[in-house]
Amino acid sequence: MSQMINHDIPDDHEIQIEKKFIPKDLDIDKDISWARINKDVLRSLDRPRPIFWVIFFAALALFSFGVYCEKYQYDNGLGVADLNNPQVWGLYIATFIFWIGMGHSGTLLSALLHIIHADWRKPIYRYAEAMTTFSLLTAALFVLIHLGRVWQFYYVVAYPNERWVWPNFSSPLVWDATAIGTYLTSSLLFLYTGMVPDLAICRDNATGARKKLYTFLSLGWQGTDRQWSTFRVTYMTLACFLMPLAVSVHSIVSTDFAVSQNPGWHITSFPPYFVAGALYSGCAVIITLFILLRYVFRFEAYMTMPILNKLIKMTFAIAMVWNYLNLIEYSTVWYGDNMIAKQQLLDKMTGTYAPVFWGMVFCSTVMPFTLLIRFVRTHLPTLMVVSLILNFGMWLERVQIITPTFGHSQYPWTWTSGWWPSWVQFGIVAGSFGWFTMLFMLYCKIFPTISMYEVKEMVHDQGKMLKAKKVA
Amino acid sequence: MSLNNLIKNWTSFRARRPYLDQYKNADYKWAMVIDLDACTGCNACTTACYAENNLPVVGKERFEKGHAMHWMRIERYWGEGESVPVDMVPDKGAQFLPMMCQQCEAAPCEVVCPVGATHHSADGLNTQVYNRCVGSRYCSANCPYKVRYFNWWQYADFAWPNPLELQLNPDVSVRSKGVMEKCTFCVQRLRESMDHAKTDGRLVRDGEVTTACAQACPTSAITFGNLANPQSQVAKVWKNQQIALEKDEQKKDENMRGYRIFEEFRTYPSVVYLERVRDLEA
Amino acid sequence: MATEKKMGVDRRDFLKVLGISGAAATLAGCGNTSIESGAEKVQAYVQPEDFVVPGNSVFYASTCTQCPSHCGVMGRVREGRVLKLEGNPNSTISKGKICGLGQASVQIQYNPDRLTTPMVRNGDSLVPATWDQAMTVIKQGLGKDSVISGEEIVFLTGTTSGHQKVLINNFLNNFNSNNHIAYDALSNHVGETVRENVYGYSNPVQKIKDAKLIISFGNDFLGSGLSPVYMATQYAHFRKAPRGTLVQIEPRMTLTGGNADRWYPIRPGTEGIFALGLANALVQHPEYDKAIPDEVKQALQAYDKRTVGEITGINPDAITHLVGMMWERTPTLILSGATAEGQKQGYQNAYAIELLNVILGNVGKTITAPTENPFPQMNPTNATYQALVNLNEQLSAKKVKACLIMGVNPIYTEPTFVGIAKNLKQVPLKVAMVTQLDETAELCDVVLPLLSPVEDFGTYVAEYQPEGVEIGIQQPLMEKLHPHTKSFGDVLLTLLKERDPKNYSHYPDYYSYIREAVIKSKPVFKSSMTDDDFWDSTLMNGVLHIPVKESEIKEVKINIADLPKAEKAPADVNYPFYFVPSIKADLRDGRHANLPWLQESPDPMTTVVWDSWVEINPKTAEEMQIREGDVLEVQSSMGSVTAQAYLFPGIQPNTVSIPFGQGHTSYGRYATNRGVNPFKLINPITDEKTGELALFATKVQIKKTGDNKKIVKDEGPTTLQQGRKLVVTMAADKAELSKEV
Structure with missing residues (x-):
């Protein structure tokens, strides 16, 4: 593998930076030199901690097992998944929503915070966007995996054919396919656009095959004024486009359920509920990945504790929104006049799947309150565990949307x-986590996970701000 | 359906079923009546369905997993409510309900199928196009009656060991793994009789064609026919029972027995059930 | 020709194209480039078989042989294969309808486990053989030079009728024997004897359709009764305006009980006492006062409400209530059924129940004489359990030298105490004629593969003849599937031809035998057709019908000594539970367990499939802390079986039930090692009067084994409608059935 060449800044410098006190109102050390930023970030493409390879190969192994399971299922039919009538969807669709949901925070962090000029997003938005892209890819996998005849998946797409057979545009699944397709394309574009100046830096520092790759991808970026101004406009436009899109995507996913008449699904508040849930799980994953990347790629100087703190605050706020919407969902059913929906709600809380429901309540409603404790916020291993629990809770939430409704539908004869x-x-669900982690790790190894040019801006701005404060 | 056509006539592609006199000028609208007072729950209809429609026998292990493929199932209930005391004596007998696809006029399954594999035919059937089905199972998820059955396995590999496959009805395809299937109102029989009638330059006469279940039923609890023909037995019963296809709430005399299941979901089923009668003084 | 060749396609090729056009569409994509490719998959119809038009179905009439009701059926045949059976509208029994059991006939034909070659015993095992080899073995015992005669030969069958029976008797006569033993594990001989003694007819016509009130003591006429399809058609009329009321009294809810307006659980074996309780209350009314002799009336006084209530476990008020209904709703019809008759006092029970009919004056109204069959030799044999006991005695006396078995499986259905297996083994020549190897055939020396019911000729006369007399004509619906199978008639004729060429050599085969017999009957039907036309029209109709000839039940006899004693059965500490096995309408005595459709068809009352289960009342289960799926050991003094518990509200609290039909040890892939065989629990209790086995008089104890397995059933975790309007029930007085069309 070709090497990144700029290693001339001594390594002991990093220890000083790590220990250096960052003033409370600053997110990042104002004294980091631009060269150091380049060096630190480029090093992540080159020499991560060995744990990187452990994670990568563990993910690869998990993914391979998932592939094996999928092959087994492909060959024998979906019966091997123990799906049945009425449990037609099982974990596949639950996990699909989970991944779609995860794909929302990248955009939120990046686009929304970009629009409102919240600068603390800068060191972390890149990986969040990558996460969005890869979780969307993973979600798309589940759409395929759960199909009975995956080899005919293209029927869902409106492709030109001589018989003028169209997909059924009134089906939420077609809306889904369209929305996810659009969102995947747009977020990929957004990710790539934001990366172009950094790719140019990589190009300038790389040799061999990597050089060729970065040269190709950086689209001849020279950093001229004209390029910068075009870049800014494009990037802002994309951000503005992506914000409503992100909201619409999960709203559309929620219509998969909300437009059906099944008890527990036929709820008006589902779109905002799903969007809130999506942001919630996405934020939780961003915290997880924050801690992970900070350690694996030695990003302590950039992914700083103040930024993490802000992230946690945002997560907590979204958790509360989600809880509120959850409560609204239950109370509309409870105070409503739909006997069947009420029965279903009671069954969800007391029936066979009560452990799933109460598990969700513990993980997603109770656990966020631990974020109020300073120790949890500052002790990274604990925070890692908490963020994983939040994630698991959100996965449980999706399971308890799907499974209890099928198990306790309108039709009592087919209850399970x-x-x-x-x-x-x-196996396939685990494999999807492997697939995601593998892709993400691969990405981090090939592309700069921290936006170098924006961190430079940030360091510069922080210095200016401090100066301004001092003057005042 | 070309693009131009789609743009020009987009309103006609909207599902706007059912409406008053929708089938007034149509040749056919297939419908059914099941008299629950006559039904004894004997399962003759379900076996007839297996024989007619190439339903696979899935075996004990798969039945246990919920993979049974009975398009028509006989449900047996012990009561209407949500609970009964443990020492309940079923002194009014059991409640049997033959349940199969209700061929809803506004079928919840049709709108959600991403590929249009299940759609409404001109003669009022809720059809399932096996070749088009990709197996998303959304239709089953959205079916309030849960009468759609998915091919979880390649049943053809084991359900008809040689020479059992010689029994298979050549008019009905054997479905492959990964597609959804359900009661078709024996569309192969309907198709054959409609073709015969067309050759003769007439419409199918009442009683000329019936479904396998209706044909077998020893108590003749099932009546099948063409609702578009006011002289047909089915149309007479619908009229007599004051059931209107396009209404989601029937205004009928108290002592008439006709009802449709889950009308409140506005699915507008094509199957009318006649209430079970019990002599409460007995 | 040469010019045609130049064009690339000659005439023959063109015809081939026509032939494969259907296949060509699919094959085109598979790399088939020439007209020739794919031709091997195409069937040529240059010289089609008679009536075979590709793509067109032809319907042939025949008769169903799955149960003794012998419905007329129509087989749908396409491209030479029988695909499906429907009811034959010409049949007065089926009236164009068919049950699940009948539908499954085609699975006998196409069963993957069908016996396709003869088997001959070689040491401990049966080995495939040719027909010559098998017939050589048979002829050693029953050939030309055989000296076997009289009781040395036994022909064991189930209920047989028509020309099968005639031929069997002819065959036995040839050996100077009349040792045709008809055994039916689920025989209804007790009830038939009672009705024979009371009315003079063993199967009088019971006019369900005309009754306004039916009180049925365990008679499952809609499920496993004598003629379920016919009875169901009549039941449909019974339920039309003016709607009749059905009251069912039985220990375990049958399908008929499930359809009753009122269902009473009763302690097994006490049905007759309850009937007499009703009779006693009934004769208090002046109208019914004179129906019976005074001495009987006096005897009835012992059956006061309180005593009857105590013995039967039914609230005494029910008697008053039922008697009130009988008073109001005439005509009535009182039916006795298997669970009432299969008791130690079975005869007395049935007698008491028929007594009610007599008191109510139903004789001549809802109970009428059947039409007499002009061909009495074709009437069905009266298959009994007693026959098996007789056979066992003959076998154990080692008198029997040859035993032919067809249509029964005594090794499976015999209770353990009979022990026929051991005695049968000692018979030097045992021949089984089957379509599929079963437990009994496995014991035999020669097993002959028979044609399936849809391949064979035959004539059948049902036991229950409701409308005139119907002779069902069975004809092959298709060519035989397996070349080495034969009709049983051909086997017997082969032997007869050798022993008695004078009388039989002019029959080339069984077909000609049947044909001649049918044509000979022509005068009875006053037909002016030629012989050939008569035969053809008979085959076309599928039935020969003798119209109803009204005759009266001349005399009704009542014998005071035949009434059941009002005694309470002593409690059994060791075996506290009554054991009332249930008869499934499809599996019957287990002979149909090899048909996958029937295995997968849920039991109507429990929806269990593919297995055996123990029905237990939920209250009893709660007391014994038994949950659904708990594996229970059910033990009688004869043995024990284990099966999963199913909580069933339709069973008397002191009763448990296991369905008959499962637990085969050797009967093909669909039946073998599936569930348990309740025949093996039956205690040696017989009906005192007729000697018939009291199938429902066994007492058992149940124990939990500690295991729990998920019970395989269609029903979900709830058995209730949960407030949904699924099955809506309307009170009979509210419904206006007469206004319906």
């Missing part, structure tokens, strides 16, 4: 009790 997914389902 004690339905449990087979190892194939769990």
Whole structure:
């Protein structure tokens, strides 16, 4: 593999920076030199901690197992997943929503915070965007995996054909496919656009094959004034376009359920509820990845504790919004006149799937309150565990939307009790986590996970701000 | 459906079923009546359905997993409410309900199918196009009656060990793994009789064609026919029972027995059930 | 020709194209480039078989042989294959309808486990053989030079009728024997004897349709009764305006009980006492006072409400209530059924129940004489359990030298105490004629593969003849599927031809035998057709019908000694539970367990499939802390079986039930090692009067084994409608059925 060449700044410098006190109102040390930023970030493409490879190969192994399960399922039919009538979707669709949901925070962090000029996003938005892209890719996988005849998946797409057979545009699944497709394309574009100036830096520092890659990808970026001004406008436009899109995507995913008549799904507040849930799980994952990347790529100087603190505050706020919407959902059912929906709600809380429901309540409603404790916010291993619990809770939330509704539908004859997914389902779900982690790790190894040019801006701005304060 | 056509006539592609006199000028609208007072729950209809429609026998292990493929199932209930005491004596007998696809006029399954594999035919059937189905199972998820059955396995590989496959009805395809299927109102029989009638330059006569279940039913609890033909037995019963296809709430005399299941979901089923009668003084 | 060749396609090729056009569309994509490719998959119809038009179905009439009701059926045949059976509208029994059991006939035909070659015993095992080899073995015992005669030969069958029966008797006569033993594990001989003694007819016509009130003591006429399809058609009329009321009294809810307006659980074996309780209350009314002799009336006084209530476990008020209904709703019809008759006092029970009919004056109204069959030799044999006991005695006396078995499986259905298996083994020549190897055939020396019911000729006369007499004509619906299978008639004729060429050599085959017999009957039907036309029209109709000839039940006899004693059965500490096995309408005595459709068809009352289960009342289960799926050991003094518990509200609290039909040890892939065989629990209790086995008089104890397995059933975790309007029930007085069309 070709090497990044700029290593002339001594390594012991980093220790000083790590220990250096960052003033309370600053997110990042104002004294980091631009060369150091380049060096630190480029080094992540080159020499991560060895744990990187452990994670990568663990993910690869998990992914391979998932592939094996999928092959087994492909060959034998979906029966191996122990799906049945009425449990037709199982973990596949639950996990699909989970991944779609995860894909929302990248955009939120990046686009929304960009629009409102919240500068603290700058060191962390890049990986959040990458996460968005990869979780969307993973979600798309589940759309395919859960199809009975995956080899005919293209029927869902409106492609030109001689018989003029169209997909059914009134089906929320077609809306889904369209929305996810649009969102995936746009977020990929957004990610790439924001990366161009950094790719140019990489180009200038790389040799061999990497040089060729970065040269190609950086589109001849020279950093001229004209390029910068065009870049700014494009980037802002994309951000403005992406914000409503992100909201619409998960709203549309929620219509998969909300437009059906099933008890527990037929709820008006589902779109905002889903969007809130999406942001919630996305933020939780960003915290997880924050801690992970900070350690693996030695980004302590950039992914600083003040930024993490802001992230946590945002997560907590969104958690509360989600809880509120959750409560609204239940109370509309409870005070409503729909006997069937009420029965379903009671069953969700007391029936066979009560552990899933109460598990969700513990993980997603109770756990966020631990974020109020300073120790949890500052002790990274604990925070890592908490963020994983939040994630798991959000996964449970998706499961408890799908499974209890099927198990306790309108039609009492087909109720199920004690339905449990087979190892194939769990294997594929685990494999999806492997696939995501693998792709993400690969990305981090090839592309700069921290936006170098924006961190430079940030360091510069912080210095200016401090000066201004001193003057005042 | 070309693009121009789509743009020009987009309103006609909107599902606007059902409406008053929708089938007034149509040749056919297939419908059914099931008299629950005559139904004894004997399962003759379900076996007939297996024989007619190439339904696979899935075996005990798969049945246990919920993979049974009975398009028509006989449900047996012990009561209307949500609970009964443990020492309940079913002194009014059991409640049997033959349940299969209700061929809803505004079918919840049709709108959600991403590829249009299930759609409404001109003669009022809720059809399932196996070749088009990708197996998203959204239709089943959205079916309030849960009468759609998915091919979880390649049943053809094991359900008809040689020479059992010689029994298969050549008019009905054997479905492959990964597609959804359900009661078709024996569309192969309907198609054949409609073709015959067309050759003769007439419409299908009442009683000329019936479904396998209706044909087998020893108590003749099932009546099948063409609702568009006011002289047909089905149309007479619908009229007599004051059931209107396009209404989601029937205004009928108290002592008439006709009802449709889950009308409140506005699915407008094509199957009318006649209430079970019990002599409460007995 | 040469010019045609130049064009690339000659005439023959053109015809081939026509032939494969259907296949060509699919094959075109598979790399088939020439007209020739794919031709091997195409069937040529240059010289089609008679009536075979590709793509067109032809319907042939025949008769169903799945149960003794012998419905007329129509087989749908396409491209030479029978695909499906429907009811034959010409049949007065089926009236164009068919049950699930009948539908499954085609699975006998196409069963993957069908016996396709003869089997001959070689040491401990049966090995495939040719027909010559098998017939050589048979002829050693029953050939030309055989000296076997009289009781040395046994022909064991189930209920047989028509020309099968005639031929069997002819065959036995040839050996100077009349040792045709008809055994039916689920025989209804007790009830038939009672009705024979009371009315003079073993199967009088019971006019369900005309009754306004039916009180049925365990008679499952809609499910496993004598003629379920016919009865169901009549039941439909019974339920039309003016709607009749059905009251069912039985220990375990049958399908008929599930359809009753009122269902009473009763302690097994006490049905007759309850009937007499009703009779006693009934004769208090002046109108019914004179129906019976005074001595009987006096005897009835012992059956006061309180005593009857105590013995039967039914609230005494029910008697008053039921008697009130009988008073109001005439005509009535009182039916006795298997669970009432299969008791130690079974005869007395049935007698007491028929007594009610007599008191109510139903004789001549809802109970009428059947039409007499002009061909009495074709009437069905009266298959009994007693026959098996007789056979066992003959076998154990080692008198029997040859035993032919067809249509029964005594090794599976015999209770353990009979022990026929051991005695049967000692018979030097045992021949089984089957379509599929079963437990009994496995014991035999020669097993002959028979044609399936849809491949064979035959004539059948049902036991229950409701409208005139119907002779069902069975004809092949398709060519035989397996070349080495034969009709049983051909086997017997082969042997007869050798022993008695004078009388039989002019029959080339069984077909000609049947044909000649049918044509001979022509005068009875006053047909002016030629012989050939008569035969053809008979085949076309599928039935020969003798119209109803009204005759009266001349005399009704009542014997005071035949009434059941008002005694309470002593409690059994060791075996506290009554064991009332249930008869499933499809599996019957287990002979149909090899048909996958029936295995997968949920039991109507419990929706369990593919297995055996123990029905237990939820109250009892709660007391014993039994949950659904708990594996229970059910033990009688004869043995024990284990099966999963199913909580069933339709069963008397002191009763448990296991369905008959499962627990085969050797009967093809669909039946073998599936569930348990409740025949093996039956205690050696027989009906005192007729000697028939009291199938429902066994007492058992149940124990939890500690295991719990998910019970495989269609029903979900709830058995209730949960407030949904799924099955809506209307009170009979509210419904205006007469206004319906």
